Amino acid sequence: MREHTAPRPGRAGLDDLLIQAITDAGAHIGTVYLLADDGRVLLMDVQLGMPEPIAMSWARLRVGDPVPVSRAVREDRLVWVSGREDLARQFPSAALSLPYHFSAAVRPIHGGGRVWGALMLVWPAGYSLTLSREQRDVIDASSSAVARLLQREADRGEPITPGPRPRTLNPRPARAADTGSQLIALAALNRLPEGYCSLDVEGRISLITAPAADLLSVYTSELQGERLGEALPWLDDPLYEDLYRSAVVSGQVTAFTARHPSGRLVTFRLFPGLTGVTLRITPGGQDHDPAERTPPHEIGRPTRIIALHEMLHLATTLARAVTAQEVIDLVADHVMPVYDVQALAILTARGGRMRVAASRGYTRQAVAELNGRPVIPPSPGWDGFDATRPAFFESWDELRETYPEAIDPDDMDACAFLPLVTSGRPMGTCILAYDRPHRFDSDERATLTALAGLIAQAFERARLYDVKHQLAQCLQSSLLPHTLPEIPGLDLAARYVPATPGMDIGGDFYDLIRLSDTQAAAVIGDVQGHDVTAAALMGQVRTAIRAHASTGASPGEVLAHTNRLLIELAPDRFTSCLYVSLDLERHTACLAGAGHLPPLLGRPGEPTRVVDSAAGLLLGIDPEAEYATLDLDLPPGSVLTLYTDGLIEQPGLDLGEAIRRLAARFNPTEDGPLADLADSLIEPAALEQRGDDIAVLLLRCAPTGP
Secondary structure, eight states: OOOOOOOOHHHHHHHHHHHHHHHHHTOSEEEEEEEOTTSSEEEEEEEESSOHHHHHHTSEEETTSSSHHHHHHHHTSOEEEOSHHHHHHHOHHHHHHOOSOEEEEEEEEEETTEEEEEEEEEEETTSOSSOOHHHHHHHHHHHHHHHHHHHHHHHTTOOOOOOSSOEEOOSSOOOTTHHHHHHHHHHHHHTSSSEEEEEOTTSOEEEEOHHHHHHHTSOHHHHTTSOHHHHOGGGOOHHHHHHHHHHHHHOOOEEEEEEOTTSOEEEEEEEEETTEEEEEEEETTTTOOTTSSBOOOOSSOOHHHHHHHHHHHHHHHHTTOOSHHHHHHHHHHHHHHHHTOOEEEEEEEETTEEEEEEEESSOHHHHHHHTTOBOOOOOTTOTTOOTTSOEEESSHHHHHHHOTTOOOTTOOOOEEEEEEEETTEEEEEEEEEOSSOOOOOHHHHHHHHHHHHHHHHHHHHHHHHHHHHHHHHHHHHHHSOSSOOOOTTEEEEEEEEOOOTTSOOOEEEEEEEEOSSSEEEEEEEEESSSSHHHHHHHHHHHHHHHHHHTTTOOHHHHHHHHHHHHHHHOTTOOEEEEEEEEETTTTEEEEEEEBOOOOEEEOTTSOOEEOOOOOBOOBTSOTTOOOOOEEEEOOTTOEEEEEOGGGTOOTTOOHHHHHHHHHHTOOOOSSSOHHHHHHHHHHHHHHHTOSSOEEEEEEEEOOOOO
């Protein structure tokens, strides 16, 4: 067993105050959280009655977390959770992690002008729908007493700070004088035919009778001080561990039946209390009390346990969903097999009419009938209507009593309406439909209520992402040239491929500027970042380059002027850029680069050349930077290719090697369509969806006319 060293007087006082609060309020679990020095983290310092695995998983909380303890401290008020469904409505993620029946009150520990932490007390579910005046007084007095103790110890220079793990209290530490009484009690229990076993608050065996040892086929000495699952591998199953935790947290009698390695059945009945759990062990499924909460069952996993596992996995995967359809698909994959759901849909309302944002399992005809239909009002006589609370209808007749105008295009029967609420505001409804009558028990209602919270958060993220992404795409598409000017003597092709779906918009850009009948300028670049700011800055860079190019400035001067402007506009953003001025009459080009990739020059019948121009600093770094130029011959039929890094970059591939590979597959012909050549260049990168924008600009000097 774990050894506990004697606490300092201050800590001993804190422990006594916690035990007294639990006793006076009639609770069966209590914890004290203390704020870390940074004021952003709450650490569980001491607890009584909570299974250690649960205590460890909730030992460290951020003040901003969506859990009762954090909210109480964050909002400096008492937070009351009346039961599992209430927990699911207020804190859906917490309800999935604690799928047990209990009620809880959390009170911030406030005194001396500061918040020290929080006191949490837990009662069995159904103990009370609200806190009594006496319980509130106990909680207020206890939290004030803890605050005074913490202040006093801090003033003495011995502040109470949380250790590396929560301390677990025993409300009645064993004393040497108790040994005789224990022996007498053990002898009395040994006379009974059934077996008994006592577990302490940490789940370790403190007492076991001889009949219990016989039923388990072990010696009592093998189990003393051990956990059942550690000493008996055939009981080391998450199912039994969860039932033990359920009994302790909910304070309700729980039972299960397991198969011994010999093949016979053994039934365990758990009676929880403040000092631990008493197990009654009997052969097979004998003497089952129908009043107990969980009936004995053979080895297997009940639906609630499967749902818990699936919901936890779903909570993780939903964080990656970026569209409403992805949200509904993930929910369908995890929920439909568990609850035998036939169809799901997310409905929103606009202008008093329904819109199906996403669906799974419904026929196209059903979606068409629902889309655009007026929002169906509830019956005027339904006093329980609340748009923010889930509604469960176990049959079609029950649904029609509440919604007389409801339609059923796919002949569904039972259904659950899960409001999607964020920041206290309904933003839609998730419908779960069943093709036969379905009874929703309390566990299922609570889990689906928690599910609604997860769907709402994911749907809100998807909606915001969609709005943001559409804004960025609209901004970038409006800033990129819709058409490029036609210039005699110059053939061209341009391609832009946005990043993989799910990524933010980028700052890749290209442009072609007509300077005269025989002169033009081409530019390509990439603004740092993948966001709306990058897209907006890209537009400013294009505008600046156009303005300086129109004055007749050389390529080096155009980049120098743009560089200084960029430093003024966004000193924390960098931009790569390649600027090329073209003389179509002389078939020459002049290049200047700012940290951009070198262009490719292809001539029919010759190997493609990588133009190694001396690229200067990225734009936006040094206001005094200068940019050298390089003159280049462009014989008729030659093709100059400008591109951004999304075309060639691959994880683990050297940049120089990537450029050489691109040059090797760049084979222009004298009169082949440039559009086909551009498509052949971007196709491999587009298929691989490398996660970055791609911009390509191809320029070919046409032969001069007669």
